Each structure stands twice: as C-alpha cells, then as structure tokens.
Amino acid sequence: AQSVTQLDSQVPVFEEAPVELRCNYSSSVSVYLFWYVQYPNQGLQLLLKYLSGSTLVKGINGFEAEFNKSQTSFHLRKPSVHISDTAEYFCAVSSSSGGYNKLIFGAGTRLAVHP
C-alpha cells in the first residue's frame, strides 16, 4: 500500500526567507509524485510533478522539488517566499492503475508567510 507523510503540519516563515516543506512516501512500485497548493476556499492547483527523468523538478511560482529514491522523499523548496505563498500544500503519490491515477495525499502543510 502507498502512503505519504508530510512531516510538518505548519511552517511559519518570514517573507523573502527560504522554505522547505518535507514529504516522505512509501510504495512498493514505481510512483508518480505531485505537490499541490490550495488557497482558502479553493480547489487544488498543481505546483509540480515527478513522473520520471531528472530528479530535480521545477514548478510554477518559483517552487522546485527533488525526488530522492533512496530516502523516499520529495521535498518542496522555494528560495524566497512571498506573502502570497501562504496556503496549504499537499504532497501526493500515485501509481497508474487500470488507466487512471489514484492519488494518495499527505495530511498537508500549512505555510504561513509573515511580513
């Protein structure tokens, strides 16, 4: 069975500081990995994804993540955050099954950017 652990439920950070949101996964098969962002009362927006190839993945809004197979991690990073990055961030894992992707989400990390 697949699972996702987001190690921090909340991450407070000052504006223009770097941030890392941690994600570990477990799976016995090859996986796809995703980071989604959710602003209050909104749906989920895809930040970035790892399907195969380069382990460093660049996404929207200046975010990037690194897939580390040996540590089963997919941590999200941004070198300099803005107030507008305040949101909930979800890491998710999936594997292709019967022609569709079943996403397993972590519990989420609330990023709070302070001035």
Add this chain to the structure above:
Amino acid sequence: DAMVIQNPRYQVTQFGKPVTLSCSQTLNHNVMYWYQQKSSQAPKLLFHYYDKDFNNEADTPDNFQSRRPNTSFCFLDIRSPGLGDAAMYLCATSRADYEQYFGPGTRLTVT
C-alpha cells in the same frame, strides 16, 4: 481557457434533504473524480468514472452516488445528508493516468 467548473460554489442543505453537486469540464478528459475534503484534512477519493465506467472506493458510504450523463458533466448526489457530510467537495479530471486537474470545489453546509 479549458477548465473544470463546479456549481454551486457554496451549498446549504437541511439534514436529510437530498442534494446534488455539479461538475463540468471543457478539457475533454475521460476520467472524472469526486473527492471529499473535511476541514483541515486531505482530500479523500469517493469514486471516479473512467468514461462511462463507475468505480466506487470501498469505504465510500452508500449515501453518496454519482452520475455521468456525458463526457463533460458529472454529478454527486447525497441522498440523505448528515451533519458529518459537511465538507468541501472537489471534482477533478484527467486524461487516463495523467495528472489530475481540480475544480474550485463546492463547500457543503448541512443544517
């Protein structure tokens, strides 16, 4: 712009009164999903349609049903809403096993 649309954005219903939530897409994706997201929790998959084939998650209550009359539309029916069904309901679509695109969600309140 191609997108996933959910109506209404906010829905209030009474305890036990049937309610239907709507999702439409202009992406022409063949898979449509419904998720339930309770406050401060991760989204939880309820079911999905692969084309016309309905696939229910094992732990989805019988109170929740879905219809997909055509490629573009999918409905979530809650037959007898309880207070515990108050949540954000998210619709998503994908082209087969590619990434999912989410709608803005419908926040359901049960009074």
